Amino acid sequence: MxxxxxxxxxxxxxxxxxxxxxxxxxxxxxxxxxxxxxxxxxxxxxxxxxxxxxxxxxxxxPGSAVDKTNEWTRVSATGTYDVDQQLTVKFTTRDGAPGVDVVTPLVLPSGDALLVDRGWMETQNTVKRPKVPAPPTGEVTVEGWLRQNNGAGGAAVRPSEGQIRAISSDALGQVMPYDLVDGYVNLQAEKPAPATALAAEPKPELxxxxxxxxxxxxxxxxxxxxxxxxxxxxxxxxxxxNPTRLDGFADQPGKKPRQSNFPTPA
Known part of the structure; x- marks a missing residue:
């Protein structure tokens, strides 16, 4: 069968x-x-x-890189913010609201610099760079956690009119006047505190x-x-x-077929 x-x-x-x-x-x-x-x-x-x-x-x-094993390490650093090299990461959102992240290099005593994502502020997503609150002046001590470079490339990590779409110390190290520590830091606290604080990066969902x-x-x-x-x-x-009969005949042997209501053609 x-x-x-x-x-x-x-x-x-x-x-x-x-x-x-x-x-x-x-x-x-x-x-x-x-x-x-x-x-x-x-x-x-x-x-x-x-x-x-x-x-x-x-x-x-020196020479180390941020990977999956040391990402999210809580770190501290002391240095001076270089506002002239400050960038904004456009097209970012928080709870559906548009805004930007503010990335400012922190120049360390060694002369190298550490990219610090100082936080997020709500603003319209436009091509023009928004005005953002200034960081503390002079020597600053920051605390935050390490993050890996964004895997994007090309125009996404190349500064244009003071803005980028993704953070990469590899790409920014080619245009900034000092060597950059690999990766970047999500700022959680700093001393002295700024006049206007930005919204810190929330803890990751676990x-x-x-x-x-x-x-x-x-x-x-x-x-x-x-x-x-x-x-x-x-x-x-x-x-x-048990095939389906289209002519109205019964499937069981010996049973008479139903009479058709249609006239028999001559």
Whole structure:
């Protein structure tokens, strides 16, 4: 009764279902892998946030880079802000409101500089650079956490009229008059305090995210495709065993056919 499944049509259907189920299963495991990465990231962040700030020279010795292991390290640094090299990161939002982040290099005693994201302010997203509050003058001590360079390139990290779309010490180090420490710092506190403070970067979300439920959804789709294949096969086998009669005749042997209400043609 199921020999029809050896036909070209049903073999093609089976191959499609196998590929679809395999793809959905793979996507489910991919989401679980993303969940593991997120949990590992949460552990690293929690560990860093539970320790005291480390001096930037200790956290970032010459030649070192910010990676997934030391990102979010709480650091402190003392230096002088260089307002002439200050930039704004345009097209940023907080709770749906448009605004900019303000990035100011902090020149260290060594002569190198550290990019400091001093915070966010609400403003209209326009091409023209907005006016932003000035940082403290003179020697300043800052505290914050290390962040990796943004992976964007090209015009996104190249300053234009004092604005950028993403922060990269690699790109900005080519246009600024000093060497830059790798990455940048999200400012959380500074002494002395500025006359007008910007909104500090909020702590990162440490939840699990939707990855687990996305994985369940993909695996459900894989199961649905497999079950659907056998359901359609069973339905066709049943139809072949008891074909639907279009002429009104009964399927049971020996039973008289129903009389037609239409006249018999001459």
């Amino acid at each position: 199921y020999r029809f499944m050896l036909s070209a049509r049903w073999i093609g259907f089976a191959i499609f279902v196998i590929v679809l189920a395999a793809l959905c299963t793979r996507l489910g495991f991919w989401q679980m892998h993303k969940l593991e990465l997120r949990l590992d990231r949460n552990d690293i962040i929690t560990q860093h946030f539970s320790t005291d700030p480390v001096d930037i020279d200790t956290a970032m010795p 939840g699990q995210g939707p990855h687990f439920f996305y994985a369940l959804q993909w695996w459900f789709f894989a199961l649905l495709a497999t079950v659907g294949y056998f359901w359609f096969a069973r339905a066709e086998a049943k139809e072949r065993r």
